Amino acid sequence: MFIDRMFGRRARGCAAAGLACVLAAGCAVNPVTGRRQLALVSEAQEIQMGRQAAQEVGQQLGLVDNQPLQDYVQRVGEQLARESERPNLPWTFRVVDDATPNAFALPGGFIFLTRGMMDLMDSEAEMAAVLGHEIGHVTARHSVTQISRGQLAQLGLGVGSIFFPEAAQTFGGLAQTGMQLLFLSYGRDAERQADELGFRYALREGFEIREMDDIFATLMRIGQASGRSEIPSWLASHPAEPERIRAAQARADTVTRGPLNTGREAYLARINGMVYGDDPRQGFFRGGVFLHPEMRFRIGFPQGWRTQNMPQAVNALAPQQDAVLQLTLAQGANAEDAARRFLSQQGLRAGQGGRQNVNGNPAVVSYFQAQTQQGILTGMVAFIEHNGRTFQVLAYTPSQAFNRYEPAFRQVIGSFDQVTDPAVLNVRPNRIDVVRTTRQMTLSDFNRQHPSVIPLPELAILNQVEGPTSVLPAGQWKRVVAQ
Numbered sequence: 001m002f003i004d005r006m007f008g009r010r011a012r013g014c015a016a017a018g019l020a021c022v023l024a025a026g027c028a029v030n031p032v033t034g035r036r037q038l039a040l041v042s043e044a045q046e047i048q049m050g051r052q053a054a055q056e057v058g059q060q061l062g063l064v065d066n067q068p069l070q071d072y073v074q075r076v077g078e079q080l081a082r083e084s085e086r087p088n089l090p091w092t093f094r095v096v097d098d099a100t101p102n103a104f105a106l107p108g109g110f111i112f113l114t115r116g117m118m119d120l121m122d123s124e125a126e127m128a129a130v131l132g133h134e135i136g137h138v139t140a141r142h143s144v145t146q147i148s149r150g151q152l153a154q155l156g157l158g159v160g161s162i163f164f165p166e167a168a169q170t171f172g173g174l175a176q177t178g179m180q181l182l183f184l185s186y187g188r189d190a191e192r193q194a195d196e197l198g199f200r201y202a203l204r205e206g207f208e209i210r211e212m213d214d215i216f217a218t219l220m221r222i223g224q225a226s227g228r229s230e231i232p233s234w235l236a237s238h239p240a241e242p243e244r245i246r247a248a249q250a251r252a253d254t255v256t257r258g259p260l261n262t263g264r265e266a267y268l269a270r271i272n273g274m275v276y277g278d279d280p281r282q283g284f285f286r287g288g289v290f291l292h293p294e295m296r297f298r299i300g301f302p303q304g305w306r307t308q309n310m311p312q313a314v315n316a317l318a319p320q321q322d323a324v325l326q327l328t329l330a331q332g333a334n335a336e337d338a339a340r341r342f343l344s345q346q347g348l349r350a351g352q353g354g355r356q357n358v359n360g361n362p363a364v365v366s367y368f369q370a371q372t373q374q375g376i377l378t379g380m381v382a383f384i385e386h387n388g389r390t391f392q393v394l395a396y397t398p399s400q401a402f403n404r405y406e407p408a409f410r411q412v413i414g415s416f417d418q419v420t421d422p423a424v425l426n427v428r429p430n431r432i433d434v435v436r437t438t439r440q441m442t443l444s445d446f447n448r449q450h451p452s453v454i455p456l457p458e459l460a461i462l463n464q465v466e467g468p469t470s471v472l473p474a475g476q477w478k479r480v481v482a483q
């Protein structure tokens with residue numbers, strides 16, 4: 001992984017996998033090192049596993065709705081992959097609609113860049129560095145060697161399941177989906193190897209590898225800029241970053257060829273107009289209140305809970321991590337139908353419940369208990385009809401804590417309401433605007449000429465310069481963020 005993990009969560013290591021290796025592993029030749037190594041999965045299994053997980057990633061995070069951009073990334077990715085040791089994998093490159101800068105590889109050749117990463121890069125050569133690094137993880141089979149059979153079996157579970165009993169421990173219900181593959185930690189040696197492999201692939205395709213340390217430096221600057229919530233906290237303290245930049249520079253110094261292809265204009269033309277930061281059209285938080293301009297509703301979450309807006313769910317986790325709230329679209333024709341489906345799930349016992357009216361919206365609210373591996377959970381579920389859709393608000397906690405959380409659960413369900421505020425209904429995302437400097441000027445001057453809606457330090461990071469007094473040469477393409 002390029003940044004390794006999202007949401008600041010500790011990567012799920014494979015303590016158990018070590019044992020599985022000894023007991024059940026076969027042997028295979030590593031395509032990069034040529035050494036025989038323990039392999040838990042065949043290539044066919046690897047591809048199948050990656051494809052399934054990739055589908056889940058696409059559903060969970062959503063793809064950026066821009067086919068020319070997707071085609072472009074696929075084209076550059078394929079170009080690099082054909083230089084790799086495994087050119088015949090079904091290489092697939094996609095941009096997911098997530099504002100967090102990240103890149104990750106799934107087994108079998110399924111590689112994702114986030115929109116946030118696309119925003120930060122400033123040339124095709126930098127994108128080649130990032131894609132090459134991820135290709136390196138796949139060709140060196142870093143992810144495959146970390147996956148236990150247990151995880152393999154788990155991949156099939158959880159898809160389409162309404163209920164996520166493990167979510168209280170791992171947040172957001174990600175634990176039971178292919179998303180967990182994103183949190184594997186490869187270790188520093190693997191990261192170094194992926195950097196080297198990426199460098200090799202990019203150089204063979206004539207990309208300007210002297211640009212590559214720029215994107216590492218940008219990622220390091222983001223880590224240093226404190227207080228930006230969307231940035232993985234891991235970056236801030238990662239001691240390997242300066243070393244990684246030095247290594248990239250040292251590798252570049254060994255190259256004697258003249259100027260290579262940066263692809264800067266082609267790249268910037270592709271990201272011109274792209275959304276920057278979270279897209280509020282897909283729902284956004286204001287304080288603890290979640291507002292959705294397209295679906296025209298609002299719902300309040302308790303103070304201090306950790307919240308997360310995903311394409312298919314809004315999740316909230318109690319500060320003590322022992323209670324979960326989740327908002328999704330319900331399955332079913334109406335509130336009653338949806339409630340019947342939910343409460344008839346195996347292992348689930350319906351409690352008291354019935355029809356209600358939530359701020360003018362017809363609803364069915366019910367208590368329930370569920371038997372899980374972690375013990376008995378008690379919760380409330382509400383199905384609320386609004387504007388032709390049925391929403392599901394699910395709230396649960398271990399039974400012994402239910403009395404403590406019930407008032408908060410009731411309050412959240414009761415806060416579901418329509419939105420009429422035009423400022424919310426008409427909210428627009430920030431977008432990247434690529435402009436050319438007309439003369440030599442400082443970043444401050446540039447910002448006065450082309451005002452951005454983001455603070456100057458963030459604009460500096462975006463444009464890969466040190467700060468407000470940095471001098472931009474004349475005739476250079478730079479990025480501003482406008483509404």
Ligand SMILES: [Zn+2]
Pocket residue numbers: 001002003004133137186191194
């Ligand atoms: Zn990596």
